[in-house]
Amino acid sequence: MKKWWKAASMHVLMAFALVVSMLTMSVTSASAKSDEPNVLAKAAIIIDADSGKILYEKNANKALGIASMSKMMTEYILLDKIKAGEISWDDKYNVSKYAYKISHDTELSNVALREDGVYTVRELYEAMAIYSANAATIALTEVMAGSEKKFLPLMNKKAEELGLEKYTFYNATGLNNSQLQNMHPKGTPKKGENKMPAKEVAKLSYALLKAHPEVLETASVLKKTFAKGTKDAIPMENWNYMLKGGKYEYNGVDGLKTGSTDYAGQCFAATAKRGDMRVIAIVMDAKEKNGDSTYKARFDATKVLLDYAFDNFEKQTVLAKNTTFKNQQTIEVKNGKEKTVKIQATTPIEMVVNKNDTKTMKPKLVLDHSSISAPVKKGVVVGHVEINGDKYGYITPTELTSDVVTTTSASERGWLSKGFTGLGDFFKNVWNKVF
Incomplete structure (x- = not known):
């Protein structure tokens, strides 16, 4: 029984080693394929x-x-x-x-x-x-x-x-x-x-x-x-x-x-x-x-x-049309009945990327301001998207960008509502200075 168990264990270990070896070879091969060329x-x-x-x-x-x-x-x-x-x-x-x-x-x-x-x-x-x-x-x-x-x-x-x-x-x-x-x-x-x-x-x-x-x-x-x-x-x-x-x-x-x-x-x-x-x-x-x-x-x-x-390399869409942003789905609205409006990118961005290293090409949201004043209509440009991670750049000056716009609207609050808010802000500031 012990001999059988040892033999079986040995076979399992050998099979495991073979699988690990094959996976390592696969990863090495993929990595080597994406290495930069040696041009004489x-x-x-x-x-x-x-x-x-x-x-x-x-x-x-x-x-x-x-x-x-x-x-x-x-x-x-x-x-x-x-x-x-x-x-x-x-x-x-x-x-x-x-x-x-x-x-x-x-x-x-x-x-x-x-x-x-x-x-x-x-x-x-x-x-x-x-x-x-x-x-x-x-x-x-x-x-x-x-x-x-x-x-x-x-x-x-x-x-x-x-x-x-x-x-x-x-x-x-x-x-x-x-x-x-x-x-x-x-x-x-x-x-x-x-x-x-x-x-x-x-x-x-x-x-x-x-x-x-x-x-x-x-x-x-x-x-x-x-x-x-x-x-x-x-x-x-x-x-x-x-x-x-x-x-x-x-x-x-x-x-x-x-x-x-x-x-x-x-x-x-x-x-x-x-x-x-x-x-x-x-x-x-x-x-x-x-x-x-x-x-x-x-x-x-x-x-x-x-x-x-x-x-x-291959052509890929690195930013889809109407993309929204997980960590920034809205932008704050000043003096609006709605506190925020939703935002999204407008046009898609396509580019040639290294298919072995696609994670380096990351869309980055750049807002013009942290907030926007009411009233706000749909389609107002509030920023843009840039693509980061490009190693060599372009042969001529090129900007890969997509406008970011509002997709919902916000109406302006009335003067009485804004007045109460202003009064509240005043006493809040006084309180902070005194205490």
């Missing part, structure tokens, strides 16, 4: 493309080389002018000496332009957005401003409008000026190269998608032929290998712009959408584990960011 890049950031909420950032405020991600600014200004009717997709461009020479530099990403060639704005735009063609980008600056030098003030003006900080534009392509065969914009350094912090690149990408979502129609094209149907036809393959059908295809990726120079390293401004959530990820100077700078490194680093966002 000098700087990185990922944001929600709808609200601009920052989900993660690394060294995101330091200005670094941005290489061909600069072309997003050229795209932005061009699409602005197209929308305003200042330029048409069918407008023709006659090739300049500058654009012609750069287009035949085989060390750069380019589509070769004929010296006597005539191209449409659409052709040049597609070459820039799909193939990162540098001469095509220069050509577009000449269409828009007459020269690349005259285009630089437009870049700076747009950057100022968008509230960008710590940016430097020396050209429209993102190349080092030393690669422009001594034809770089006058007044800029011979070896100058565009710079911007990762956070500002994310802000530019965010604004571009908000203002011109149609940019993805071109940015998502994996392959296309430039000057199709002519003897100058050139096959273009998008440098974004994470697109559908690409070498490093990632579910949901449909943009936005790669970039690389010796100075900037491997860079990528990516965007991807799954379900109702779109994110923007920026990596700058990505490296392999052994320190090598490769195309693959920027896509590996981007994958880490995208996996982190889609695995750990």
Whole structure:
């Protein structure tokens, strides 16, 4: 009997230990999943493309080389002018000496332009957005401003409008000026190269998608032929290998712009959408584990960011419509027939939250005053709700708030009633002073 009891006890203890072990592994796994990512890049950031909420950032405020991600600014200004009717997709461009020479530099990403060639704005735009063609980008600056030098003030003006900080534009392509065969914009350094912090690149990408979502129609094209149907036809393959059908295809990726120079390293401004959530990820100077700078490194680093966002974040309603507050269901009414009126929040607040750590996002009631004077009508704003616990904030100034209003009314007491109350208050004060 004792042997049986010992054996049974041992089995129970072993089973209990196994259950505890499994629970511990489960908790550890969930915790590990929500840990911040290890991104092998000098700087990185990922944001929600709808609200601009920052989900993660690394060294995101330091200005670094941005290489061909600069072309997003050229795209932005061009699409602005197209929308305003200042330029048409069918407008023709006659090739300049500058654009012609750069287009035949085989060390750069380019589509070769004929010296006597005539191209449409659409052709040049597609070459820039799909193939990162540098001469095509220069050509577009000449269409828009007459020269690349005259285009630089437009870049700076747009950057100022968008509230960008710590940016430097020396050209429209993102190349080092030393690669422009001594034809770089006058007044800029011979070896100058565009710079911007990762956070500002994310802000530019965010604004571009908000203002011109149609940019993805071109940015998502994996392959296309430039000057199709002519003897100058050139096959273009998008440098974004994470697109559908690409070498490093990632579910949901449909943009936005790669970039690389010796100075900037491997860079990528990516965007991807799954379900109702779109994110923007920026990596700058990505490296392999052994320190090598490769195309693959920027896509590996981007994958880490995208996996982190889609695995750990989701859109949630953190404040429901018409929410009431357990510890503050009413507000005091001065000189009212009713001593209090009920209050509630008006509009719901939705935001992207870390689903593994939802308790940190707490609604906070903020009343304008501790009481309100009669008469009081329904719908009077008496305060607002703030959301606390956000670690990184937003890419642009954003206030997540909902007005708090009265939901019942209170009429004012008559003069006689108020008089008796005032008299009572008077004698109460006298009594307190005497005794």
